[in-house]
Each structure stands twice: as structure tokens, then as C-alpha cells.
Amino acid sequence: MNRKYFGTDGIRGRTNELEMNADLAMKVGMAAGKHFQRGTHRHRVVIGKDTRRSGYMVENALVAGFTAVGMDVVQFGPIPTPAVALLAHSMRADLGVMISASHNPYYDNGIKLFGPDGYKLSDEDELQIEAMLDQTIPLAASQDIGRARRVEDARGRYIHAVKSSFPADLRLDGLKIVIDCANGAAYQVAPSALWELGAEVVAIGVTPNGTNINDKCGSTAPQLLQETVVSTGADVGIALDGDADRLIVVDENGAIVNGDQIMALIAADFARAGTLRGGGLVATIMSNLGLERHLAAQGIRLERTKVGDRYVLERMREGGFNVGGEQSGHMILSDYATTGDGTVAALQVLAALVRAGKRASEVLHQFDPVPQLLKNVRFAGGKPLEHDAVKRVIAQAEQELNGGGRLVIRPSGTEPVIRVMAEGDREDQVKDVVERICNAVAMAAS
Structure with missing residues (x-):
């Protein structure tokens, strides 16, 4: 069956044009809500979003769709994609929804769906939901219409979970860190997590206005981060994207460290600690050949998948791997998260820096990539x-x-x-x- 709406990472498009409009969002809420009504318990969906202006429109339409088929809705407001996955599972929800177009400009938006286990939906689930979008979906009886409420402490719950992934015997005292949140979903939580762990934090990309997400900032436009790291004399810089599921790192000289280098560092660190599972890591066909050669020299296997973090995660789960990711900066560390989490991965990088006691430029550049x-x-x-x-x-x-x-x-x-x-x-x-x-x-x- 050919896909009409779902792409490699949910549904995405330009808002109020083609499919990404309020009408489709309401239908997605109805279809996904009906698909995940399994069992006799009161059904619940949790919804997060990034900082795009269109998020209000998409969120309200989704809430209308979910409640129309009898699902209760919990709204988090702006929060990273991995937080939605985490809280969908911890709050015993039947479904999690993230409203975001990730690293795309503000005029795009998207809908990402997570199952009750916190993982992105399978192809089969997406195809079944997609088939329902062109059908008449039965509505709930008047007395069974769902309710909606907001949870104000969702960001605090996520910050606690993120900090728990950082080694308990380490602190970030003495490190000056620039964090670029892309004016996106992590503009509050990422700087807070770093500060609570002891770092001196210089936060940029933390003034969202609805249209400046990913605009000359964040992981896809790291120039501002590079300049700020150098001008402030920081030890390291971290850039997230609009929904904070990917990261790029910058060393003290302003040099960019991409996902391949980050994966090499984390995999080697885990291997030395005896915690690397699966005998290697999982990356996509886009990862540099230099990464593969570098890992092979250490006896670490690299397995490749199609492009898309969902395919990386599928292979990780099949093969028992706990480290995977993409050159673009999606890092999946399954010991701590069920999807890509830029903040969690950044904390693993910072832990390696603290342990090494060396400058970022000496630690982060693991291998020379081939052209x-x-x-x-x-x-x-x-x-x-x-x-x-x-x-x-x-x-x-x-x-x-x-x-x-x-x-x-x-x-x-x-x-x-x-x-x-x-x-x-x-x-x-x-x-x-x-x-x-x-x-x-x-x-x-x-």
C-alpha cells in the first residue's frame, strides 16, 4: 500500500496548504484515537508541541478529533519530542503525539505518533491509521466524549529524567557550556538541566516567537553557536533542533562535531565501560566511511540501515544494540530513551569530557572522515x-x-x-x- 500522508517521520508539510491543515489534524486525531482504543479502560492520549505558531491550530484540531472519539487528552505545551515518548509511557497513555516539523522552517509542521510503549509507530499501525483517514470514523456517544486537561509539571518531569541519564558520580562544575535551543521545544528544559548539573550556561535560541524556530540557529545552522562559543571563551557548545531530538556539538575552537563523531565517542566510551551492547552501533547509509573504518579498528561493528531514525531504532531493537544514530545528529541511546534525544546524548558527550579532563577538541574529534x-x-x-x-x-x-x-x-x-x-x-x-x-x-x- 502506497503512503499518502505518512513519510519517514510521521506526517509533515506546509501548514494550511495541501494536507497539513486543521481538517487533516482532526481526522488524524479521530483515526489514531479509534485505532488505539483497545480494552475497556478510559483511554488517554498525551500531546506535546514545539514553538511554531501553527502548533495552536494543529493542537486544537487534534484535541477535537481525539475527544470526538472518546479519548481523554493531556496537553503538555512546548516540550521536546523525546519527552512526549517518555511521558506517554510513564503516564500509561494509549498514545503520544508530538506536533513538530523538527528542523524545518516555521511554516511547516508535522504530527509524530508514539505508541503506549513510547516507541514510534510501526509501518503497519501507520498504514492502518492512514487508511481510516478517508473513511467515516464512528464518533463517541454524547456521554462518552473525551475531556482535555493541561499538565503544568511535564517539563520538570522530563528534566528529572534527563539528569538521571548523567553519571551520578560526575558534575559539570567548571564547564562553561553554550546551549543553542533553536528557539524550539527545549528552550526551557535543556538550559535548566545543564545548570542543575553544575554547568555555567550561556543559553541562545531561547526566545521563541512562533516564527523564529530554526531560523539562523540550532543544529542545522550552527554558525551562531560557533561564534558564541569562541566569543564567550566557552569549553563546548551544544545545538539542538526544533524538537530537540538531534544535536550537533562545537568544540572550544568553534569546530563542528557531527553525529558520526558523536556516535564514535559514545560507542567507544560505552565499550571501555563494558556497557556497549550488540557488539557495535547502528547508523544509516549516510554515515561516513571513515566512521566504519575507525570502529572496525577497535573491534566495534557498524550496521547500516535506511535513512530515518525509525529504521535505526528497529535494527537496534532487533539486534540488542543500545547505541545508534544518524550523521545529522539523531542519537538513540536505548538505555535512557525510546527515541532520539539530543539532550540525553549531549550529557553523554559531556560525561566523556569530564572523565577525560581534556579540551573538547582533544576528545570530540575521533577520526578523520573520508571526503x-x-x-x-x-x-x-x-x-x-x-x-x-x-x-x-x-x-x-x-x-x-x-x-x-x-x-x-x-x-x-x-x-x-x-x-x-x-x-x-x-x-x-x-x-x-x-x-x-x-x-x-x-x-x-x-
């Missing part, structure tokens, strides 16, 4: 990757890189672009391969 280039080709419609001319160029490039690099070409799951990535030991060859494939795709898409 890698990623370019996006936007297309209006059709399937350009199925054109014979494109297939020929790709086959030739694969033959050229054989044994000395990798080629990854895929359509985005969230926008109409083809992502072309190549990596190898020769930078000139990598650039040439990517340019040729991008040109072929652009011609086929025109």
Missing part, C-alpha cells in the same frame, strides 16, 4: 531515478568507486528532492561523480 559530498536535486514530479540515462550514469559511477568509496542515491522522505551522496578516498573523484549524477537527474526531471 564526502551530498547534493540535493529538486524535481516537480515523476520518478527521475527510473530514467535509463540516469541509471547509466549511476552504474558508471558505482564502477569507478568500487572498492574505494560508496554511492548513496535516494528520494527524500519529507520533500520532493533526490539526495545524491558519494564518498571515497579521492575528493576530486567524489565531486565529479556527484556532479555527473546530479546533472543527469536534473535533465530527467526537467
Whole structure:
């Protein structure tokens, strides 16, 4: 069955255009609510959101849908995505919902769903909910309509859980940390957690106004973080994205440390402590070949999945791994969370810094990545990757890189672009391969 609404990370799109509007949100509430009404208990859904202005519209529409089919609703207000997953489970909810378009601009929004176990929904659950969106959904009887209430201490509960992931014998005293919250969901909780653990905190990206989320700040625009770390003489910088499920780190010199380096650091730290499970870590096809070589030299296995943290998590659960993530900064540490959590992962990085007693630049840069280039080709419609001319160029490039690099070409799951990535030991060859494939795709898409 082809997906009409759900992508690689829930439903996402530009608000009040196409599908991401109040009408769809209400239908999602009705369909998901009805799908998760199992058993005879009073059913409950918890809802969090980031700081987008459209969050009010989407939240109210979801509440209408859920209550219409008889589910009680607990609203948290602005709170990170991993907090929704955590609280859905701890509050014995039947479903958790996060309203966010993650790292996208403010005019986009999205709906992410979590099951009662705190994990993102399976493909089967999403497809069943999607099928119901075009059907007539039975409503609850008048006396069974659900109620809605707000819980004011949700952020405090999450801060406590985050701090519990930090080693009890360590403190952050003496560390000056810049935290960039992207004017998003973690603008209150992340600085508070760091301060409570003893750090001197310089907080930026903590003045959301509904339209400045991810705007020249956060993990996808780390320049502000880099400048602030250097200008304030901080020891390290941490950037989260709009819903705080990913992070990027900056060392004291302002150099960016991406998800591959973070995974290498955490996996090695866990391996030394004897707590790394599964014999390695799980990453996606986009992670650098240098990471794979670096881990292999330490006897740590790297397993790759399709792009998307849901696929990383699926493999982690199947293979018993407790460390996984993406180059983009999604870090899943299953000892502490059921989904990506940028703040929890940041605390593991900070713990490694404290233990080492060295500068961030000496600890965070674990390996030298091989040359890698990623370019996006936007297309209006059709399937350009199925054109014979494109297939020929790709086959030739694969033959050229054989044994000395990798080629990854895929359509985005969230926008109409083809992502072309190549990596190898020769930078000139990598650039040439990517340019040729991008040109072929652009011609086929025109």
C-alpha cells in the first residue's frame, strides 16, 4: 500500500496548504484515537508541541478529533519530542503525539505518533491509521466524549529524567557550556538541566516567537553557536533542533562535531565501560566511511540501515544494540530513551569530557572522515531515478568507486528532492561523480 500522508517521520508539510491543515489534524486525531482504543479502560492520549505558531491550530484540531472519539487528552505545551515518548509511557497513555516539523522552517509542521510503549509507530499501525483517514470514523456517544486537561509539571518531569541519564558520580562544575535551543521545544528544559548539573550556561535560541524556530540557529545552522562559543571563551557548545531530538556539538575552537563523531565517542566510551551492547552501533547509509573504518579498528561493528531514525531504532531493537544514530545528529541511546534525544546524548558527550579532563577538541574529534559530498536535486514530479540515462550514469559511477568509496542515491522522505551522496578516498573523484549524477537527474526531471 502506497503512503499518502505518512513519510519517514510521521506526517509533515506546509501548514494550511495541501494536507497539513486543521481538517487533516482532526481526522488524524479521530483515526489514531479509534485505532488505539483497545480494552475497556478510559483511554488517554498525551500531546506535546514545539514553538511554531501553527502548533495552536494543529493542537486544537487534534484535541477535537481525539475527544470526538472518546479519548481523554493531556496537553503538555512546548516540550521536546523525546519527552512526549517518555511521558506517554510513564503516564500509561494509549498514545503520544508530538506536533513538530523538527528542523524545518516555521511554516511547516508535522504530527509524530508514539505508541503506549513510547516507541514510534510501526509501518503497519501507520498504514492502518492512514487508511481510516478517508473513511467515516464512528464518533463517541454524547456521554462518552473525551475531556482535555493541561499538565503544568511535564517539563520538570522530563528534566528529572534527563539528569538521571548523567553519571551520578560526575558534575559539570567548571564547564562553561553554550546551549543553542533553536528557539524550539527545549528552550526551557535543556538550559535548566545543564545548570542543575553544575554547568555555567550561556543559553541562545531561547526566545521563541512562533516564527523564529530554526531560523539562523540550532543544529542545522550552527554558525551562531560557533561564534558564541569562541566569543564567550566557552569549553563546548551544544545545538539542538526544533524538537530537540538531534544535536550537533562545537568544540572550544568553534569546530563542528557531527553525529558520526558523536556516535564514535559514545560507542567507544560505552565499550571501555563494558556497557556497549550488540557488539557495535547502528547508523544509516549516510554515515561516513571513515566512521566504519575507525570502529572496525577497535573491534566495534557498524550496521547500516535506511535513512530515518525509525529504521535505526528497529535494527537496534532487533539486534540488542543500545547505541545508534544518524550523521545529522539523531542519537538513540536505548538505555535512557525510546527515541532520539539530543539532550540525553549531549550529557553523554559531556560525561566523556569530564572523565577525560581534556579540551573538547582533544576528545570530540575521533577520526578523520573520508571526503564526502551530498547534493540535493529538486524535481516537480515523476520518478527521475527510473530514467535509463540516469541509471547509466549511476552504474558508471558505482564502477569507478568500487572498492574505494560508496554511492548513496535516494528520494527524500519529507520533500520532493533526490539526495545524491558519494564518498571515497579521492575528493576530486567524489565531486565529479556527484556532479555527473546530479546533472543527469536534473535533465530527467526537467
